[in-house]
Amino acid sequence: MVAVALEFAKLRRRNVWSLCLGAAALCVAWMASDAARAAQGAADGTSALLYMAPIVNSIVMTLFAAVVSSRACEVDHEAQALKELLCLQRAGTVFAAKLACSLVLIAAAVALETVGLDALASYKGFADRPGAVGLAAFAACQIGPAFAVAALVQAVALRWENQFASLAVGLGLSLTGLFSLFFPPAVQRLVPSGYFGLLSCVRMDWDPVARTTSFYSVPFPWGDAALLAAMCAVLVAVSAWWFSRKEL
Template sequence: MTAGGKEAVTSKRRLGIARQVALELRKGRRKHLWLICAAMLGVLLLWFGYQSARQVEVTADYRVLLYSLPTVNAVFLPLLSAVVASTVCDVENRGNMWKQLLTMERAEDLFCAKWLTCVLVLAAVVTVEVAAASVIGGTLGFQAVPVSESLVLWVSTLAVCLFVATVVECLCLFIANQFVPLVVGVALSFLGLFSMYLPAYVSVFVPSSYFGLLSTVGMSYDYATEVITWSTVAWPVGYFAVIVLVTVAAFALSLRAFARKEP
């Protein structure tokens, strides 16, 4: 095949995946996916706003926001990520349509289209969350959050959400019972609630704890003076590399297994 022919095939495949992603987004709209995300995000921001309103009475340091938001994320976002992945796969699971779909399109394209749909939805959710948190902080009287630190927070949060969504999508594609993936989301949210109290050698094995592990803010408490001191720490690139590598591995293994799925 000539170089031009290869480019034409690649371009056609990309357009096909783009159309599949658009179709998946339309399916999600029928399943009220955006409404579910908006409702869960609204509860998250209400909790975050309530906590921030109490803390601003002590200090207006913006680092309080960057410390509090990952803590709230560890509770809400694992479940939200699981719900997104489960909803994206729910139509085919309910109708047992996998065999029909796999006779009409490549398994790899179907898997990638559903994963990319999760990426787009979660990216939108995280973008709105980070922007809204900054607005809430400014309204309450906190210092403005630097753009660079907001960007690091966005990247860190999305990376952990995509790991959870990748694992849950894999479970959805191989397990017909959608209750199992949702249980995984609930379990990760429950663990996220206590992740900050776990020893470091344990928390590194808990996916939801990475919302806090990737934080760029440190906190120290002086028991003698009862004063909390906030500090900026270097972005833990090592933890970020771990979550990215594990996500890539989960994606690659799941894609390979799904590609071998018999129609």
């Protein structure tokens, strides 16, 4: 906990909490534009928001996770303090603290987004508002892919002092995650940001005759959740192993 607190202390002038609030606000504003087109009290209004949220998050939350992870590493690169820091703390502790710092910020942004989504559903009087368990499950399914992105970007950010490389990876993951939503699931599973769509429990059908859309629920994809957990574990383990042997 002390190591994590120290990481946040180093980020106090990096406006990371403003970024957190801004990312959540952008996601909610994006979904509000979709909710505005739904009728007041619509029977499937919240389902439409839950369908749209992973699409939005594959762009916004992927970029947010990349930026906060990059900034957590940049603060030590800029001060040329990584060598001195590793004389006082173990490499594993530093690595875990930076990753935990990113996770806290991601969880905060997703929590704000989830509250905003529920507020939109309440304001519009949607009949299918989920309960606390449903909202918690939605939030967990957004945090997981964003954490995987943060783990990958942190490995790149610690490898190269120039943070352009890590931000380029984040932008690439954002675009790849969005476009992977239109590819078969086998392709999506290769990209951390593709799991925003894979873990969604809401699907859409389009009736070309009536020109209407309908939303329906599917069982939770436990297999994809386990695959994402395994991907995160491998990313963290390999990155931590490499960082512990990094020559400064």
